[in-house]
Amino acid sequence: MSTKLAINLHKLARFTNTAIPIFTLLFFIAGWQISFYFHFITVPMLGLTLVNCYYLFAQRNHSLLRNFGILGQGRYILESLGPELRQYLYSGDTEERPFNRTERAEVYRKANNIDSASSFGSQNDFDATEIKLRHSLFPISKERLLPYQLTFGEERGIQNTYTLTVPFIISGMSYGALGKQAVRSLARGIAQTGGLMNTGEGGYPKYHLMENCDLAFQIGTAKFGVRHEDGTLDEQRLAALAAKEQIKLIELKLSQGAKPGKGGMLPKEKITAEISELRGVPMGRDVVSPTHHPECEDYPSAVAFIRRIQEVSQIPVGIKLCVGDPRQFAELIAEMKRQDSFPDWITIDGAEGGTGAAPKAFIDRVGMPLFPALKLAQDILVSAGVRQRLKLVASGKLINPGSQIIAFCLGADAIATARGFMLSIGCIQAMQCGSNTCPVGITSHNPRLERGIDIADKALRVANYIHSLEHDLDELLCATGVRCVRELSFEHLYVPLESALYPFTHRN
Amino acid sequence: MTSPKLKIVSWFTQIAAAAIMGQTLYFKFTAHPDSVQLFTELGMEPHGRLIIAALELIACILLLIPSSIVYGALLGSCLMAGAIIGHITELGWEGPRLELGILAIVVLSCCITTLLVRHRELPLLKAIQTDKPTQRGPRNH
Incomplete structure (x- = not known):
């Protein structure tokens, strides 16, 4: 069974790395021959090309960026957003450590003097490890x-x-x-x-x-x-x-x-x-x-x-x-x-x-x-x-x-x-x-x-x-x-x- | 962290870039004949002139607000790169154009210096640890 993703990221990265300078050139020619307004795109593309060249050839700190260029940056961006995304969107109410959302919410409610009554049942795992009074x-x-x-x-x-x-x-x-x-x-x-x-x-x-x-x-x-x-x-x-x-x-x-x-x-x-x-x-x-x-x-x-x-x-x-x-x-x-x-x-x-x-x-x-x-x-x-x-x-x-x-x-x-x-x-x-x-x-x-x-x-x-x-x-x-x-x-x-x-x- | 000395250098380049860009705004916004002539040659009169002037104004302001310096430098270097392309392809370097072209190059270098000094503040680069690993010595007792 193949474990490869449907998208081959390595190929995609190689394509991106080739495409960026080519498109920069195309937009430059368009800006030169058709309308100067095309240079509004040429200039950012030029910047992108330079950054990509830096990632691929100049820096030595990050293997991922050396191999994949600007596309590899996506991983770092997503990873840096991870903790916030998990905390806000994806973690269950009883999942986080050291204090999960239900535990924190109980303290917040007590501090605000709001009734902490909850409805329909406990969210805790009942049969396994919970000590009861x-x-x-x-x-x-x-x-x-x-x-x-x-x-x-x-x-x-x-x-x-x-x-x-x-x-x-x-x-x-x-x-x-x-x-x-x-x-x-x-x-x-x-x-x-x-x-x-x-x-x-x-x-x-x-x-x-x-x-x-x-x-x-x-x-x-x-x-x-x-x-x-x-x-x-x-x-x-x-x-x-x-x-x-x-x-x-x-x-x-x-x-x-x-x-x-x-x-x-x-x-x-x-x-x-x-x-x-x-x-x-x-x-x-x-x-x-x-x-x-x-x-x-x-x-x-x-x-x-x-x-x-x-x-x-x-x-x-x-x-x-x-x-x-x-x-x-x-x-x-x-x-x-x-x-x-x-x-x-x-x-x-x-x-x-x-x-x-x-x-x-x-x-x-x-x-x-x-x-x-x-x-x-x-x-x-x-x-x-x-x-x-x-x-x-x-x-x-x-x-x-x-x-x-x-x-x-x-x-x-x-x-x-x-x-x-x-x-x-x-x-x-x-x-x-x-x-x-x-x-x-x-x-x-x-x-x-x-x-x-x-x-x-x-x-x-x-x-x-x-x-x-x-x-x-x-x-x-x-x-x-x-x-x-x-x-x-x-x-x-x-x-x-x-x-x-x-x-x-x-x-x- | 960016060292205080480098920060002073960065402030010099920021102010220089903002000052040079800023003094051309007057001619652009008031449709000075020279400016109109330039943009006519580029085929951008009048909308392109006003758009560029507005963007330059924004870049000047961003360059002077501490929390947005890198964005101002980024925008400024894009605009100046465009200006230099203009000189290369359409405007040429004769007479007073030479002075304008050199000013664009000076502003571009100022913006790039600012960016290099403050690269840690760039939003995308922030996700990457840009510092080189330092060597840790053996245990000392």
Whole structure:
């Protein structure tokens, strides 16, 4: 059977390459002998001939253009249009990654405070991998729900505890990763709801602090904002930051789901003079944080370092990590138990977590996905008998109530999401976060792109999104017949055979 | 990215091209006898003269608006190529025609220089990575 196309493109290209100069000549003669108006065609044809000659004989970068000439250009044009065409026209509503159109639309509707009721049935694939919540035969009414409250630091009995009343935290996004308009929109929005925002590892959180919201200051492996020249912790600067009224918590980032085992990255395109000053890094070069904290060489030193930050800052201190090997996580917990020293919370970041920039291999292939990692972490903490010594925060693609309730069932006390909040302020998933060309200006420092963001309008959307999530969470809790998220358990989940959580269903 | 030095060069050539093209517009639009004579020889009087003048006006404007420079240069070089063809086939190079012909060649070179400097802004070429691959050294520890 012949696999050739009906049109032989090679022959067509050869014909085109011969025809272009011949037609140019014909039009030139026509313009000369018949009417000068023919030269309106001669001239563009002449240009085409020159470009074609360049493609065929002069340039050496592209084999396709050397072989096919100007016709080969068609491939590059079509390919460059591909992502947009697929996104706008050809991708199904549940096809795209990382978030498909239905998931994004749900966030947009929540942010706009539009009813998210849908009709005629779910678009999800029902029998295979979808985890479901087991509702109760006897749902409860909303009046019986307990208000959400989570107090960080209560286990250690410290003075400066922090009580979270909104279970949805804006996950770590630095000024640098985001532009200042986006940071301020998120900060103002979360301030309106009384929730918590993580600063990300961006040095002194100048713009986060502007809107008077509660902040968790993140210390990444580069320790921007609290570092000595040699990359170790500058205790004085940490203490000064922790003493700020708005900074309620400190989060030590050991690893991040999008690039576990690799430090944060900020491409040079996004380093402005202000960012280089806030972080203390040079301009014109990609900033890549170290792979690890120099203070954390092994289990004892890591636990000791967490305790040191707790002592210096005098406020609750948590850690963020992506689980690689659960045995290592178990060993870390065992070491905490040995030293009788625990962080005030652990954020489990799933490998599906997002980022502004990471090598593709890390985004795609490193780290455990959230749900099994969270379940394992919960099981390890319970079996070590220390679950009550700290809080668990889950993050990794938890943008919709449906996935958030699963995380709560798996043991999470609170949810952190970054991309959910980005979508709420108008992210269209253009996937250009690393190149400073974000078309909606969220991850760009280009003033022309940032001007698209109206802080007051976007702040309202952030608040709407949170209130809608709270509303949906309440309804799900009522349906499950429990009064608060702490009463949820793994037993409330229906886990089908092909789910990554299925092996856990037979453990007990 | 196009280097700032090259951008300055490009602005010089753009302005030169726009200025030379622009000063002939007056004669074309006001039907100056010399201009009418030229276009009569080409067999384009009066419509061709007005069309060419309008296109040249557009090219001048595009050349001076930052986001459309390459389009202006493209249009300008097409028009000047046409003018040079005119000189070769019909008008000749005698007397004042020589000066006009040389001006057309100068504008054409200005437009082509602009295009070469700003080739990354051309819409079709944008789809193709025009930079040569650079060599990546071995791992350093």
